Amino acid sequence: MALLEIKSISVFYNKIKAVDNLTLFVEKGELVTLIGANGAGKTTVLRAISGLIRPRNGSIIFKGIDITRMRPDKIVQLGIAHCPEERKLFPRMKVKENLMMGAFLRKEGVGKTLEWIYSLFPVLKERENQLAGSLSGGEQQMLAIGRALMSQPELLMFDEPSLGLAPNLVKKLASTIKNLNQQGLSVLLVEQNVEIAFSISNRGYILENGKVVLSDSVEELKENDMVRKAYLGG
């Protein structure tokens, strides 16, 4: 059984159908990417998994447990972390306070995780007493990832982490995500930067108007004519 299994969910915002009968799975240890244009429904899928919005039908199973209607805090406790679109830091809290918020539901071993995150992103240690709102874009992204990791997740979901970063930072970010994945973290990566997402992922789903139109290994997707035309610039 896969780590995360989404079985034909549909998600609505009032009358607007944002996700249409979507099925998707992530195996333990996999790095899976979800690709789609603006408004395709990528963020909505992640929000449904995190419990921020309820699917109207279908089910979401994590580690064999039905989480479709579970409260967001219970979902975090089960081991899913969500690094949201546009980072959504706590701007008037210090860097360290932001990280500690990531461990809100944990009781033990928080100090160790914090040390590990500081070793991953030394700049966060340097700036631990600075307000999050005063960080540069790249540092903010590191903080958002660090905060998500503080809950010690088994599955980490990223929503367009490359957005607004300079090209060299995007490369660094990609290798960070790949590294985390190689240390055993399962990843669901939402991206519009298709090239960078394909360069680190095992499998991918292509989303159009809330529907999965294609899903395959990244090698196959790269060779697919439709994908090349629509997402890889020919």
Added chain:
Amino acid sequence: MNSSILLQFFINGIYISCTYVLVALGLSLIFGVLDIADFAQGALFMVGAYICYYAMKFLGVPYFLSLSFSLFFVAILGNINNLLVYRPLRGTIGANTLVAALGIFIIVQNLGLLVFGSEYTSVESPFGKAKFSFLHVFITEHRTFVIFATFFLIFLTWLFLYKTKWGQGLRAMSQNREAATLVGVNIDKVSIIAFGLAAGLAGVSGALIAPVEPFTPTLGGEVILKAFASVVFGGMGSLIGAVTGAFIIGITETVAVAFISSAYSSMIAFGLMILILFIRPQGLLGEKV
């Protein structure tokens, strides 16, 4: 004009500010977390004064203990408000909660008139009518107690918000609701804390000033207006802003009343509020906790 008169105005101003700063703090707290301008807090302030009175009269509880009765029962009332009215309205347009908040204020005030009656009620201060005097400045012992107790409660609120886990959770919720939810802060628990804290502060604040002057169930009206002006002045949702706003308004008001006329006291509060909206639309400090 000599300096002891100025000092007298200043101290009177501090005292006046202390009559609504805790309500301002609570308004700001609830607004920060839930985007609700909870005018009902004014009515809860009044209920706090009456709980203090009845606890002393019928239970024979001493004044200092009756303060905690007001705190506790009004904190529960604040949560009942939330459960019955605001929570069902969550997700609808903001104007709905605004109308509801005003509605609760009026209903509770009218219930107050019905239950408590419209005659003046007075609570006896444990300090009697004793006064302090220093440098030709006079202040009753009870008002001094109100000032110290209010500052102490502001300090405790600060400790809670900045030094405890759920205080941090509440601040996180007010800075970014979605992110706070994603790290596992539960909005329902935070709402219970925010309403409990805000209403508890309003209740104890009403009980603190109850012995100062005889009062009726319309006690909360002016308090909520000035608290609201303080919150807007300081920046909606900013706690430091609400406290700063309350003191600036209270002191300005006292000084202005002394020089012009007491008829203008509320006008000063709202004049300042409108003035700051022209100069700095986001309020003096303009940021949430």
